Amino acid sequence: MTDVRDAQMVARTSDGRLVRRPLSPHLQVYRPQITSVISTFHRLTGIGLGVGTLLLTWWLVAAATSAEAFGTVQGFIGSPIGLLLLFGWTFALFFHLCNGIRHLAWDLGLGFEKAEYHLTGWAVVIAASVLTVLVWMVGLVIW
Amino acid sequence: MPDPNKMVEIHTMRSQLGRVRGLGSAKSGAAHWWAQRMTAVALVPLTLWFVWSALRLVGAPHEDVLAWIGGPVPVVLFIALVVASFYHLSLGLQVVIEDYVHTEPARLISLLLTKGVIILLALTCLVSILKLGL
Numbered sequence: 001m002t003d004v005r006d007a008q009m010v011a012r013t014s015d016g017r018l019v020r021r022p023l024s025p026h027l028q029v030y031r032p033q034i035t036s037v038i039s040t041f042h043r044l045t046g047i048g049l050g051v052g053t054l055l056l057t058w059w060l061v062a063a064a065t066s067a068e069a070f071g072t073v074q075g076f077i078g079s080p081i082g083l084l085l086l087f088g089w090t091f092a093l094f095f096h097l098c099n100g101i102r103h104l105a106w107d108l109g110l111g112f113e114k115a116e117y118h119l120t121g122w123a124v125v126i127a128a129s130v131l132t133v134l135v136w137m138v139g140l141v142i143w
Numbered sequence: 144m145p146d147p148n149k150m151v152e153i154h155t156m157r158s159q160l161g162r163v164r165g166l167g168s169a170k171s172g173a174a175h176w177w178a179q180r181m182t183a184v185a186l187v188p189l190t191l192w193f194v195w196s197a198l199r200l201v202g203a204p205h206e207d208v209l210a211w212i213g214g215p216v217p218v219v220l221f222i223a224l225v226v227a228s229f230y231h232l233s234l235g236l237q238v239v240i241e242d243y244v245h246t247e248p249a250r251l252i253s254l255l256l257t258k259g260v261i262i263l264l265a266l267t268c269l270v271s272i273l274k275l276g277l
Contacts, residue, residue: 060271
């Protein structure tokens with residue numbers, strides 16, 4: 001035992017076997033809901049945006065280095081894989097932004113009724129999707 | 144109503160079990176929580192500015208990007224964006240690692256590596272912005 005708190009995690013089954021208690025949430029029996037799915041997505045998009053900072057860093061370094069280096073990064077962004085990644089990051093950014101605003105409202109004590117957090121949850125999904133499509137439509141027209 | 148048989152009333156937010164075990168927080172959860180929120184608030188307008196700027200620079204040649212970032216406003220906002228983003232990212236990834244990495248050596252190493260990489264990336268971005276803007 002590495003931690004005294006582990007003592008709490010040991011239990012006996014009805015036939016007397018010693019087992020480790022399962023950790024909550026019990027994903028194998030837990031029905032996905034808009035609240036839990038969005039919460040998971042918030043974390044995943046956060047991690048994804050963290051990976052996306054690598055492209056931002058590359059872009060800035062290239063821009064500060066030379067026109068040639070800048071051309072290389074622009075070429076990558078304009079390639080099929082680059083565009084796919086950028087589309088994913090655009091959605092991740094808007095999703096994390098919209099749901100982040102939802103979190104800030106919760107921090108103010110707002111929106112804790114069941115009807116409210118279901119409504120705002122779907123609003124986040126719709127707003128993030130609409131903003132992503134809108135930005136890409138404008139971006140492709142400019143491009 | 145206080146128990147008249149009790150010799151001493153102990154006013155504490157911690158549970159009795161928690162006090163007996165003596166394993167309360169020894170860290171700085173409140174400061175972490177607050178910093179995560181403050182950077183989040185700052186990032187709402189900064190992110191919108193970033194998306195708008197990115198749209199303006201779609202397909203732009205190198206000299207247009209240099210001309211754009213040469214102004215004082217983009218330099219300051221870009222620095223603010225980079226500082227707030229990487230700070231927010233560092234706080235967020237710290238929570239993810241603390242949630243899922245349970246053994247102490249692996250947790251410490253993951254946290255150090257993650258934060259180290261984040262600091263280096265942030266510094267790289269800041270030096271590039273300054274080089275471009277000054």
